[in-house]
Each structure stands twice: as structure tokens, then as C-alpha cells.
Amino acid sequence: MPNPRRWILLRGLARGRGHWGSFVQKMQAHFPNDEFELIDLKGNGERFTEQSPLHVEDYVRDLRAHSQFVKDGKPFNILAVSLGAMITVEWMREYPHEVQKAILVCTSSSGFSPFYDRYRLRNYLPTLRLAIETSAEKWERDILEMVTNSHERREAEIGAMIEYSKRNPMKVTNILRQLAAASRYRFPKDAPGDIKIIGSHGDRLVSPRCSLKIAEGWGLKAVMHPWAGHDIPVDDPQWLIEHLL
Structure with a gap:
């Protein structure tokens, strides 16, 4: 039996731990001996009353303070999406002894890609509308329409996500602060x-070129899903699980 791994799972912009959908249960079933921590970014999910930092470095400090793995001195892997992946890169840069391996999903960096690839221009107006949306149902439907491509998977997950967003509504100021942290x-x-x-x-939210450019700059080969949207864990959870290691 292989030694159990430890995983921290991080979501991205305006998304909390409840937005993994059924992916977490599928991952736990696939790796039954592993340990998992799902930590919300400050300002997201169950931490929606807190103020999101303006700098990626401050997310790292906050998440480390909330991780039992860090407190126990146990190294871990990180699976992170989008903004969560940016935070993971900084975490590895500052504390290389803590993170054994990182899987970065659909992320970007200003050092590798222009702003119009990092957040496709056609998404700016829908995002502004979302920022003032008060209906949790409309909020979730509009977001999932932007970040997923499978109607079947979207409908399978949306009910639970609507209820989650009703309990944990995003603040407009935190969305803007997270966008500022990501952009810089x-x-x-x-x-x-x-x-x-x-x-x-x-990916219709962030250009696929962003992942390819990061991989090229770092001398890596990106693993590219053929059709999923920005939120691969929702669109095709089994594919992602099979490509984690």
C-alpha cells in the first residue's frame, strides 16, 4: 500500500470550498488513504465576511495560518485552480520545503501572458453584471455558464452550489480586491x-495560451484537456483526477 499523501485544495476568484462540487468526493474515493484540507481564500466561501487581501503574498500567510498540515510540519501537495494556483506558486517560492508537488489548473501570469489572454475581453461585461447580482441562483447560473462547457455536468452540480452561495454570498469589494491581487x-x-x-x-474565461506559455517558460509540458471550460474539476472531474500524478 502506498504511503498516504496530504492534499490542500484551493479554489480561485470568488469561489469557495463548496464550489468543488462532487469532485472532492470523487478524489477521496480515488485516493482513499490520502488526507485532504479544503481551505477557503480569505473573503470566499465560509469566510465571506472577511476582507480579501490585495497581494498574493498575504493569501499565502493567511492560508498557512489555517492549515493543520503546516502546523504539524507535514509536507503536502496542492491542487489549485486559477487565483488559487497563483497563490500556490508564491507559497512554493517562499516555503519550498512545505509543498512537495503542485498541480496548477487553468492559471495565468502577467509575466507570461497579456491581460486580454489572462481574462478574455468578452468576460468583462458579464463579470461587472455578476458583481452586482443579488440572486444566488442567477449568480451561480451565470458563473457556471462562463466557466463550464458541459450542460450535463453543470445541471448535476448547480443545485448544491446555489444553496452554498445563498449561505456564503460574495462581497463586491472582495471580488475587486481578488482581481487586483491576480492582475499584479x-x-x-x-x-x-x-x-x-x-x-x-x-477555456472561455482565460485563454488556453496562458497555461501553454507558463509551461514553455518553465521548460514543462502542459497537460491540456480537449474541451472542458475553465472549471475542469466541475466539467470533467474524472479526467482531472486521472491526470493529477
């Missing part, structure tokens, strides 16, 4: 550790 963060020139880059050719 630049990845280091070289990969800060053992990293796998995963992207999708079907």
Missing part, C-alpha cells in the same frame, strides 16, 4: 518546485 502577480522566471501545469483548449 507575476510568476518567478523559473518553476519554484515540482509543478504540473493543466489547462484546457475549451
Whole structure:
């Protein structure tokens, strides 16, 4: 029996631990001996009353303070999406002894890609509308329409996500603060550790070129999903699980 691994799972912009959907249960079933921590970014999910930091470095400090793995001095892997992946890169840069391996899903960096690839222009107006949306149902339907491509998977997950967002509503100011943190963060020139880059050719929120450019800059080969949207864990959870290691 292989030694159990420890995993921290991090979501991205305006998404909390409840937005993994059924992915977490599927991952736990696939790795039954592993340990998992799902930590919300400050301002997201169950931490929606807190103020999101303006700098990626401050997310790292906050998440480390909330991780039992860190407190126990146990190294771990991180699976992170989008903004969560940016935070993971900084975590590895500052504390390389803590993170054994990182899987970065559909992320980007200003050092590798222009702003219009990092957040596709057609998404700016829908995002502004979302920022003032008060209906949890409309909020979730609009977001999932932007970040997923499978109607079947979207409908399977949306009910639970609507209820989650009703309990944990996002604040407009936190969305803007997270966007500011993401826009100004630049990845280091070289990969800060053992990293796998995963992207999708079907990503309509962030250009697939972003994952490819990061991988090229770091001398890695990106693993690209053929059709999923930005939220691969929702669109095709089994595929992602099979490509984690």
C-alpha cells in the first residue's frame, strides 16, 4: 500500500470550498488513504465576511495560518485552480520545503501572458453584471455558464452550489480586491518546485495560451484537456483526477 499523501485544495476568484462540487468526493474515493484540507481564500466561501487581501503574498500567510498540515510540519501537495494556483506558486517560492508537488489548473501570469489572454475581453461585461447580482441562483447560473462547457455536468452540480452561495454570498469589494491581487502577480522566471501545469483548449474565461506559455517558460509540458471550460474539476472531474500524478 502506498504511503498516504496530504492534499490542500484551493479554489480561485470568488469561489469557495463548496464550489468543488462532487469532485472532492470523487478524489477521496480515488485516493482513499490520502488526507485532504479544503481551505477557503480569505473573503470566499465560509469566510465571506472577511476582507480579501490585495497581494498574493498575504493569501499565502493567511492560508498557512489555517492549515493543520503546516502546523504539524507535514509536507503536502496542492491542487489549485486559477487565483488559487497563483497563490500556490508564491507559497512554493517562499516555503519550498512545505509543498512537495503542485498541480496548477487553468492559471495565468502577467509575466507570461497579456491581460486580454489572462481574462478574455468578452468576460468583462458579464463579470461587472455578476458583481452586482443579488440572486444566488442567477449568480451561480451565470458563473457556471462562463466557466463550464458541459450542460450535463453543470445541471448535476448547480443545485448544491446555489444553496452554498445563498449561505456564503460574495462581497463586491472582495471580488475587486481578488482581481487586483491576480492582475499584479507575476510568476518567478523559473518553476519554484515540482509543478504540473493543466489547462484546457475549451477555456472561455482565460485563454488556453496562458497555461501553454507558463509551461514553455518553465521548460514543462502542459497537460491540456480537449474541451472542458475553465472549471475542469466541475466539467470533467474524472479526467482531472486521472491526470493529477
